[in-house]
Amino acid sequence: MISLRTASTAMYIAAATLLTLLLLVPQVRMYRDDLPRTDVVAQLRFIRAELDSGSAEEMQRMFPEGYVFSYVLYGLTWTDIARGDPAYRDEALREARWALRHVDSPTGRAVFDARLRPAYGVFYVGWSSRLRGAVVELAGTNAPETARFTADCEALAAAFDTDGPFLSAYPGQAWPVDNVVAMAALRSHDRIVGSRFDAVVTRWLTSARTRLDPATGLLPHMAAPTPEGARGSSQSIIQRFLPEIDAAWATQQYSVFRRLFVDTPLGLPGVREYPRGRDGAGDVDSGPLLLGISASATVVGIGAARANGDRSLSGPLTGLGESLGMPVTLGDSKRYAFGVLPIGDTFLAWSFAAPQAGSTTTFATVAPWWWRLPWHALTLMVVALLWFPVIRGLLRRARAKRPPATAVSPPAATP
Structure with a gap:
């Protein structure tokens, strides 16, 4: 017994x-500095199951854009996957259209104001147009989405010419990052459907450069009601899309972002929520801050680094995500942090799927080769x-089983 x-x-x-x-x-x-597409597709399988179970509605209760972000990033990740591997085209097109139907629904528009210019605001129209354009790119310009894509881009262009450079997402509230996404949608229209909005984009670039954060030289976090300087949670998204709008300016802005926001507290690479020399509290945009590092900015920073051809940053951040994220693969689905926050998985998948751009820029090493040691x-x-307790117990048992030493009698004395 x-x-x-x-x-x-x-x-x-x-x-x-x-x-x-x-x-x-x-x-x-x-040491995983890049992920195969099969890993990202496995993430998308998990995210789709969570969306079917109501995760977008749950995220909406956590922050105002939770529902739209849940679907629009899911769709954009699929289109990025298919751009890199046409074998996924049919599935990606089906899933992206499914996501777009949810975005383009009364529930998707519920928190946005139809009285804004454009109707429902720049956040909603910008992100939905960026996804719709990605669908058109996969399906071809004769796709049924093309007419709506063009019409929404025209509405954006008219609003920018009247009220730009920073349109409102909600009444009286404007974030430059949303306007960058909208500009990327206009650029994608010109690339996919035909040139129409180049003059609008050029005017926006000229105007936006006059509204930079004076402390950093970057686009600010908020423009209205109260201007706020650059922050990592919005900069990571801005740097993901700027290369699509103006490659030269994107290179300059990214180098400043990298210098001011990329940090290595405790030897681990990450993206700060506030620039070096400035402290602040976390909020719904940044999430909790750890030694100034924002998890959300760091996750999205992977995609920004890939979009700018910065492997020396995207590699370590990917490895860190694979390590600290504790991914678990069950069947054909993969989840991070045990799947407790599906929107986090969605942002990660979107970042991992970002096309890796080439670059002529030599980026400084983020962390020394021994940062993992x-x-x-x-x-x-x-x-x-x-x-230690196991090894100590084994050693004690070994000593207990050892036979006792036999005493040796001294030789008899010689008479």
Whole structure:
């Protein structure tokens, strides 16, 4: 019969083995500086199941754009996947159209104001147009979405010429990042359907450059009602789309963003919510801050780095996401942080799927080659402490089983 002590030891060893795997696997995942499309598709399978279960409605209760972001980023991720691998075209087109139907619905428009210019505001029209344009690009210009895509872009252009450069997303509230997305939609129209909005974009660029954050030289976080300087949560999205609008200006802006917002507290790379030398509190945009680092800005920063050809940043951030995100693959679906926050999985998938741009710029190394080593050492120390009782017990048993030394009698004295 197994003794209580033996059973306790077996349970401890089983728990120690499981914890050791949980500690060591993330250390290996730190070296994954890029992900295959199959991994991102597995993420999309999980996200689709969550959307079917009402995750978009749940995210809407957490922040005002939760519903639209949940669907629009899901659709954009599929279109980016298909742009890189035409084998996914049919599935991507089907899923992106499904996402677009949800965005283009009474529920999708519910929190936005139809009295704005354009109707429902620049956030809604900008993001929905960017997704609709991606659908048209996959389906061809004879797609049924083309007419609406052109009409919405014309509405954006008219509003920018009247009220630009920073249109409102809600009455009296304007964020430059939403306007950057809208400009990217206009550029995509000219690239996909035909040149029509180049003059509008040029005027916007000229005007936007006069409204930069004086402290950083970057586009500000908020334009109205109260101007607020550049912040990482919006800059990461801005830097993702600027290369589509003006490549030369994007290169200049990205270099400033990288210098002021990319940091390595405790040796781990990340994106700050506030520029170096400035502190602030986290909010619904940034999420909780850890040593000034915003998880949301860091996640979206992966896509921004890829869009700017910055492998020296996208690689470490990808490895960090694979390590700290604790991804779990079950069947054909993959989730991070046990899938407790599907919108986080959605932003990650969108970032991982961003096309990797080429670049003539030589970027400075974000973190030294040995940045992972202290974390490996710390993990090995924890593992050693975890197994110390087991090893000590084995050594004690080995000593207990060792036969006692036989005493040797001294030789008899010689008479």
